Amino acid sequence: MLTGGFGPFSRADLTGLLGALVASDHRRMLSATLHDVQYRAGHYYVIAEVSAHHDGGVGQFYYGLTTAPVPSEARGYATKLHDYNIFAWEHPHDPLLPGLTLAATPAQVRQHFAPDRELTALHTVIYRPMNRAVFKARLTPQTPAGLGETLYLKVLRPGIAQTLYNIHLTLGAAGVPVVPPIAPPVADVLTLAGGQGMPLGELARTEGVVTRFDARQLIDLLDRFPREILHYPHRASWADRYQEFIQSAHQAMPEEYARLGQLAYRFDQAHQQLDLGPVVPTHGDLYEAHILVDPVTGEIRQILDVDGAGPGYRVDDYACLIGHVAVLGYAHNPQWGWQTAMRFFGQLAPYTNPHTLAVRSAAVVVSLIPGYQPDEQTRARGQRYLRVVEALLELA
Known part of the structure; x- marks a missing residue:
């Protein structure tokens, strides 16, 4: 079902692991694709897309997998494979990025960042599991003849967003041409204006x-x-x-x-x-x-x-x-x-x-x-x- 493995894990290993993971969510896997494999500081971080039967239909689901340690309260599926501890979670419930759910959900983006605007598009720019993510949000114009506005939602580990907000303010005050933050961070998500140039x-x-x-x-x-x-x-x-x-x-x-x-x-x-x-x-x-x-x-x-x-x-x-x-x-x-x-x-x-x-x-x-x-x-x-x-x- 997969095009290949990585590191110590074969295609068969991963197919079995993803099949068991999907079954734990009361789904039956039809196919799976590895979208990204990252190796950082001795640990693997993986994003997989799974096509599965669910509630009488077929849906697409995204899962993250890692060999890195995760908090004990993390929501997901823990197992062992070839002496490696593996933890998997369904997107967007990243173990170290609690703000990912907010930034990846259009209704929540509208509620927190554009309550009086229409959200016309929301795209993932980058996602580094358990590290950070950036989403690009497109809003309708504020006036009938105006241009639409682009916001970037930066999802960070707990406690980092406020520090980064302060860095932007400090650099901007010193004349460094950084993009301005739109507002103080919400739930570990910092919103920035689109850049110029x-x-x-x-x-x-x-x-x-x-x-x-x-x-x-x-x-x-x-x-x-x-x-x-x-x-x-x-x-x-x-x-x-x-x-x-x-x-x-x-x-x-x-x-x-x-x-x-x-x-x-x-x-x-x-x-x-x-x-x-x-x-x-x-x-x-x-x-x-x-x-x-x-x-x-x-x-x-x-x-x-x-x-x-x-x-x-x-x-x-x-x-x-x-x-x-x-x-x-x-x-x-x-x-x-x-x-x-x-x-x-x-x-x-x-x-x-x-x-x-x-x-x-x-x-x-x-x-x-x-x-x-x-x-x-x-x-x-x-x-x-x-x-x-x-x-x-x-x-x-």
Whole structure:
């Protein structure tokens, strides 16, 4: 019924598990599809769609599964498979995202965020089980001739939404062009306005290496981050977590065991002598999808997703952008993403340690290697990303 397994679990294992899960809800499974498999910090997180007989008809149901520990009061189905504890739940009852039910239910979205408006669309933008989710809500115009409005509902773990709301206010007051929150959070859901401008990745795709965006704009942008941001908790950057992501790549690409082992050794050696610079206020996840620019001038208009704002290293914000851009257009010849990344590298290297920038950019690309590679296209992407990692390390 499934196209394949992942990690230690075979297709038969998962078919049996999902069948038992669906039966516990008094349904009979007809088919199932794995929509996403994530491997984070040694645990799997899975989203599966199940077609099943229910109440005399056939319905589509979504389930989350994880090998990670969950709260004892979590609503779901616990079992054991190949010495792994597995917990499963029906969407939207995520064990660590209680606000998911609100954000995923149109009637509740209308009640809490648009009581006087018509909700015309509600789409999932991203869902990382037990971590966070973002929904895009479209509202009717406020006036007959007006334009519709877009809201983004960010679902976070308990206690985080208020902190993020405060970060938005702090950055906005300091002149950082963040999207404004619509209102204080409700039930761990923060509502943000739609951003203004074109995503930098889209501009780079259309213009290629000659893009009008100058990466040196990031220097002034990050200089505006106020020192209050240093009071927020320090979080490991994507580059800091290279060992975790190499392990994830091992799980997805066992045929590259020796190659990945050599990369791990090179990263370990490089990190023994990296000059990361001083700890400063950082964005924490500053890549092309989170940078909105003017499509005519290439000037930054707004930045998105400041969830990771806090103390860190400026070079890691630069590396996050370079690493993400370097893998764009990986299937094209020439690779416009790599060429654009090298342009950005050349613009930013004089303002930081070039050796460190190359190593940390390569570490960011390791974090992007697909942790689940069920088909030839995804396997080819994993291979291409490995080559980009090696090419960036050659710049160090």
